[in-house]
Amino acid sequence: MKNLLGYLTCVAVALMLKIYINGSGGTLVLYLLAIAFVISLASLLVTKRKLVAAIKLSSEISAKDEELEAEVILLNAVRFIPSCVVEVVTECSDNVTAVSPLDFKTVVAGGRQHGVSVKLKTRFAGLGTVRIKNILLHDYLGIITLRLHSSRFEKAVGKIKIMPNIPDTGTQTELLKATSENAAFDDNESESDENALGLTGVPGYDHRQYEIGDPLKRINWKLSSKRDELMVRLDEKVTASSQAFFLDIPADNGDPMFAMNVDNMIEASLAMLSMLIMEGYESEYNYYLDGWKSMKIKQAGDLIELQNELAAVSPYPQEKRFAFSHEIGKTAPICFTACMATSLGDFSSLLEEFNGSFVVTRLSGIDKQTENMWLVDESFEFRKMT
Incomplete structure (x- = not known):
């Protein structure tokens, strides 16, 4: 309006x-x-038809x-005619922040990018x-402003995979005990002095008191509770079962802390997997990345591969959220959910669909x-919520 008044003032003078x-x-x-107005208008209309944009x-x-x-790249497809003044407004996801201004104005020479x-x-x-x-x-x-049609820049999206860290949290006995009850040894195996195979082909077990450095996976929790001291098996029994984990990232509800909460939950799941690997446990990790995927986590290399995969995860469509509930195995699954208290409806629906344990962050x-x-x-x- 100010520029229009200035132009009309010039005409009046x-x-x-x-x-x-x-x-x-x-x-x-x-x-x-009059010629200046025609040239200015013509450049505006031509730019509206021929300008395209991309991001690299x-x-x-x-x-x-x-x-x-x-880098925001603008291409003026018309030779010898410069573009009008182009104002670009960009935005980034909540897990990325701008160091320099996201918005700018520029002019693109004819036939150039x-x-x-x-x-x-x-x-x-x-x-x-x-x-x-x-x-x-x-x-x-500066008299007329038009909006470029979104079809010229809707595909101008830059994507960056941001790697999560794998926290080193040491050994957390209470957590490993709860997990081992689902996925490791059968604590119903009775104490035995025999090392030979029995009639069923299942070995008996010798036990001794726990010593620092013994793998927690060999602790017989049931026997330990009876004796009121930690007892470990001397013979290892290889188990075919593994703990199932699911990463639940529902749609962002606009909570300003959501991106940080997702980050905390991803790294918390990696921390738990790291603990289990150090104790010799195997896990099955399920996550959504253009469809539900499952990865067996047996060693450190598997965890690094998963770390790279999780760098690309994002909230998934609501209709895909509970697809994993039909693929739960025999062991009680654990769900790492990024639900927030500001969207308790998402967590309530999760409780209805998912039969297992849940991990939430303090930030949630x-x-x-x-x-x-x-x-x-x-x-x-x-820690177990009480």
Whole structure:
């Protein structure tokens, strides 16, 4: 509006010049003002038809708290005619933050492409995105503003995989005991002095008191509770079962802490898997990445592979959320959920669909909803909710 008033003021002054001072001079100024408006309008309309945009990131995968650049590329397909003033408005996902301004104005020469770099910094694990939210076109005189059709930039999305960390939390006995009850030895095996195979082909077990350094997977928890001291088996029994884990990331409800909560939950699940690997347990980890996927976690290399996979996870469609409930095996599954107290409906529906244990973060604000709930804090210490 300000520019329009300025232009109309110039027209009024030119008319006064023509009428009261110099007719030919005023007429010339009026012609120049009209030509400027036509050229400005023509450039605006041509740019609206021919401008396209794209985004290119300096890296496809990154650790947390690292800087990267997103280059916004504008292409003017019309030769010899520069574009009008182009205003680009970009936005990034909550796990990525801007170091330099996300919005800018520029002019693109005819038949050329022009790139403007935006500095970003990764924050939380998962798939980060940088996209063009809007492109506004302004004529040279600043009188008319048009919005570029979204089809010209809707595919202009840069994606960055942000690697989660694998926390080193040491051994947490209470957690490992609860997990071993699901996935490891059968504590109903009685104490035996025989090492030979029995009639059933199942070996007997010798036991002794627990010593520092003994794998927790060999503790016979049932026998230990009877004797009121930790007892370990001397013969290892290989089990065919494994603990099943599921990572639940429902749709973002707009909570400003959601991205941090997802980050905490991903790393909490990796911390638990790391503990189980050190004690010799096997696990089955289920996550959504363009469909539900399952990975067997037996050794450190498997955990590194999973870490790379989880760098690309993001909230999944609601209709895909409970597809995993039909694939639960015999062992009691554990669900790591990124639900928040601000969306308790998501957690309530999870309780109805999922028959197992649940892990929530302290950041989520969710209190105890069922008997089988664990709370993990910012230092990745797990405790049973009471």
